[in-house]
Every structure is written in C-alpha cells, then in structure tokens.
Amino acid sequence: MKKTLALILALVLALSILTGCGQAGSSPSTPAGADKEDGPVTIRIAMMNSESEIAGWEAMIQAANEKLAAVGEQITIEIQKINASDWPEYYQKVAAEMAAGNAPDLGRVAESFMPTLIDRGQVIDLTEHVQKDLDQSQYFMKTFENAAFVDGKYFGLPSGLYNYVLYYNKDLFDAAGVAYPSSDWNNPSSFEEIEEMAAKLSMDVEGGRQYGFFAGPYMAEVGMFSKALGGSSVFDDEGNPIMNSAITKQVYNWFDRMLKAGSMPTPAATDIMDSMTMFTNDRLAMTVDGTWFLGMMGGLADSMNIGIAAVPGAKGSPAYTSQFVDSFVMFTGTPHQEAAWKALAAIISREGFEALAATGVGGIPVQREVSNQVTDNLLGEKFSEEGKNCAKNSLDFTLKVPYNAYYQQADERVNNMMGEWMLGQISPDDFAEQVQQILLDFKAESEKG
C-alpha cells in the first residue's frame, strides 16, 4: 500500500512539474519602473491573429523596426498574437492583461470598441503627439477624425479603412439591356433608378431566382442612405436617435418595396445562400458591400465581369459611404509612452503602410501615397480603370459610423429583430419606430450608468 501511495504522490508531483513546462514567456515589455528610455526597449503590440492577415501586419512591424533602427532608436516592436475569433474576445484578453498590470503597450482595435476603451480610460490621448510630431499632409486626416476622435482628441490612429461600394455584375446588366449604375460619387444613381434597375434585373431562372439588388439594411447603411437624402446617420447633432425620422422611414420603405417586389432577397433566401455567394454565382446583379471584398473581386476578374459603382444617393447630390476603421492605440499602463509613440509613428509611416500594402491586407491605407497603389494591387490588372477609380474616389465620401457607448449593442438587437420586418410581419414604419425605441432604451440605460 505504501508503494502505491508513494507512486501516486510521485505521479502527482511529476504532473505538477510537467504542467509548468509551458514556461511563462518573459514579458516582452521592460517591466514598469525600469529605466524607461535609456536602454533598449521592447514595445509589445497586441494584434488579432488570422492566417490570411498576420503576414501583412508582420511585414508592417518589420518595416517599422527597420525604420527605427535606421535612425538609431533602441526600440524593437514585437507582435503579441491574439488568436481571438472576434473583437469582444480580443478585448477580454486585453482587459484581463490590463487588470493584472500587464497590458500591451500598443494594440490594434476595432472602431466599435473605441468608445468603451475611451470611456474607461484604457487608451492614452495621442493628440499632442499627432499635432506636434505627425506630418498631417501625408495622411487622409478626415479618416482620423472619423475614427477614434472624441471631443477634439485623438485616441487612436487609423490602421486602414474599409467602406461600402456598389459591386455589380456587368454580364447580367448586358443580358437584361440595362445601363450600368453611376460610378460618380458626386452624381450617383438615385434610389429610384437603382430600384428600377433592380426590378429589370430580377427574374426567375433555372434552379431559383436572380435578384437585382441587395444591401443589408443595417443601421450603418440606413444611416448613410439617410445622410444622402439630407438627413443624418442614426443620431442628430446632439446625439439623439433619429431612426424614426421621415427620411429614415423613406429609406426603410425603399428597401421594403424591393423586398416585396422580389428584387431583393429576403432573409429566408440569404439564410440559404449569403448575398456575396449569390453575387459570385450570377444570382444577384448588384450588392452594396465592403471594400474588404476588393481583393476577392480582383481575383474573380478572370471569370466574372464585375463593375464598381457609387452607392445609391439622391439625384444630383453626393453619395455617402460608411467607413469602418480599425485603430492603433496606446494602452494605459504602458511604462514607455515616448518609446511607444515613436514605435507607433514608425508603424504608420509610409514605409510601414507600403510593407502592409504589398501583402494586400489591412484595408485601404490612410497614407496618401500608398492608398491608390493598394486599390490597384487588390483589383489587379484585369479590372476596369473606371471601377478602380470609383473605389479610390469613395474615400472622399466616407461617413463615420456613429459608434458610442451603446451603438454596438443596439445594432445587434436591431439586427436580431430585422427579420420580422423583412419577412413582412410588420411594416417598415413600425420597424423604424422599434429601432428608435431600442436606441432610446439603450441611451437611457447608458445615461443611468
């Protein structure tokens, strides 16, 4: 018996030792309180890791490290790869690290999380650095102001942006004898024209239905369409929700007419095949979707005849496209603010963006010189110049998604209820009222604290 007991105890001991074999990676950052800027400093940047994108971010960081070394800075940037599925998981990991006093120095964060980070004081105000050290003429500063910019302060610097454009299948247009939509952002095809085109392009075909148009009527899209019609996106200037305004109802009714006419797929159809799969399988003629698909469209140029146009707008007025910007931030708690800023400036330098652009990931760069080159690379040689120019020009018509402390949660709630309207159970006007009430409830809850 003693032998058995000894054996078990030995086993437990061995297991305890072995479980420590995943050795704690020595924290890459120099510990807090260390001599901050005198010796070599390692700056840790937390990045969401995905197989198709990480090479791009690694190239960008490598270029930044080379730039720092070239000017004699003893700063090395290391990526902390966070293999999260989504931004909430990424945020939980970083929040836990911050609570334990082990926050990364820098990070790349989705725009939707910026209000939370700013409200909780988890990111550092970079305004002084931006105004003093950054050559603003090199950047699309409008995109900086549409990102992590609150009360005149910069809390993050855009790492690249995505926005909406209208992709269309030229072959389906040609077959139906319909003129292509406008690629002029100052004079886009009107809502009525798009509705008319969609009706002509919708028909029953072998094995199902071909639809004319699709756009997800999410708040960001309804917001940009409302703005084009003279309203504003989701909130008024005082931050009050306006999703039941006459203009917003006009947008919802526009969608509703196309749904009822069979020109736009309902959720019942998109549950079976998502809109982009419909588009790439010649089952959808036009789709409003993000520039995150530019690379895919370029890849399809061999087998499909794709065009890019401005999103719908009011006749004779500019169109607006909601932009999604992920931002580089400096987390509160970094012991190396100066070094972290130098690292950040090197990351968003022309060299950094060029290295990123060469890999085709990260969205459209906000560095002017590199931006056009990226769009050209993503769409490839076979894509029409008109389409490329339309995608490039879209950057001058971007609109901030009005993220605040509750936008993300409200948006999820609205999306969950959207089917009720899109499947015809309630009217578009009633749905607009419901959306408004959801936003008001979240606003009240948010104000209560």
Added chain:
Amino acid sequence: MLFPFFWMVKTALMPNKVTLNYPPKLLELPIVIDNFVKVLRSEGMTRSIFNSFFIAVVSTAGVLFFCSIAAYAFSKIRFRHSGFLFGAIFATMLIPSQILLIPMYVIFAKIHWVDTFLPLIVPQILINGYGVFLLRQFMVGIPDSYIEAAKLDGLGHFGIYARIMLPLCKPPIITLGVFTFIGNWNNFFGALIYLDSEKNFTLPLVMNVFRTQYTVEWGTMMAGATLTVLPLIVIYLFAQKSFIEGIAMTGVKG
C-alpha cells in the same frame, strides 16, 4: 446523425473557392487534400497538437484522481462539516465563469502562472464540483457492507478507495474522463486568455487563425475540425461501452 460529419469531411476535401458553390453537390470532384496539407503545415500546428494533448491528458488524470478520492470521502467517510464542504464544492458550479475571469487572471499573473499550462489544469483539478458530484452520487449507491468487509480484511481508507471503489466506479469514471478530455481538448477561451507565447498555443487557438474578421476559409476550417475531432472519435470508440453505462447509471446527459 452522421450527415454533419460527412459534410465536414466533404468540405475539407474541396478547394476553398468552391465550398459555397450553389447548388451544393453531395460529392464535389476532384477531391483535394490541400486543406489538410495547409492545416498540418501551418505554423505551430504540431506543437499545438502536443500541447492540447498534454493539457487534456494531465487534466483528465488529475480530475479523475482528485474527484474520485474526494467523492469517496464525501460518500463513505463521516467527518464534521462534510455536508457543508460538499455543498461548498457543489456551489462552485453555480458561479458563471465570466465573473471569475478577471480576478483569476490577476491572481495567476501575480503568481507568474500566466503563459503556462497551470491555469488551464490546476483549478479544474482542485475544485471540480461536477466531477465530485457525479462520482459521489454513484459511490453513495455502493453498499456500505463492501466497505465493512474490506475493513475486516485489514484495508485502510486508501486501500478501500483504490481496490474496492475505483473498480466498481469504472463506468462513471470513464464518463467523467471522456467529458473532461473533450472539454480540455476543445478549450478555446481559457487558452486564449492565459496563453501568450505561440509555442504554448493549443490546437483550438491555432485553428482559429483560419477565421478572419470578415471571411472564413471553410475548407481549411473543416480540415482542421476533422483533424481535431479524430482523437475524440477514437477515445469514444474505445470507451463507448463504459461511457454509455456511466451515463445510464448516473443519469447524466451528454
């Protein structure tokens, strides 16, 4: 029941660009193994398989040992406050893990356990209300006369536990073992929070890189899922008889 498995393997054997083709076909030709090659060649894959296997095996062994010995104590030994202690262990099941996330992380960071396997193994071994409850309920049903007879034969508590109770508890122990192994093999969130270095990453973490912010490589994901599920199928096949017995006897639903 087998259709989802068939679809997973079928998707894994298709090129990524045709995985969402419409209309879907039952069999897409030609069959390609590129996705499996890509998964197996991806950075850190071999190491992650070892890490996951190590964590799952050590956790399972630890959970089975500590839960069974605690269950024996709670079911067959009378000592002061045993009811309260059992209730306290059972109550740990009622606390949502999200509430514990930050405090646990802070504690583990202070004792330098972050970026080791210890936070993924030790807590569940030391306090595992589910395992203790499962085995205790089974052991309560074993007649005390067995214990009395063993005592008359000169066995102490550890001897009774090791020679009488464990063999009699084989079905629920295997059930708990299978559940624990599967839970640890698939544990994504714990690994995400506590592991930082790529050399320590587990299989679910490495698999997750095939999902991007806007797109999913379904063929690659399904190839990874197929490889991930293979060990579980093998374990289930080996433990099938006792596992089903264990579930039937303890009334636990999978």
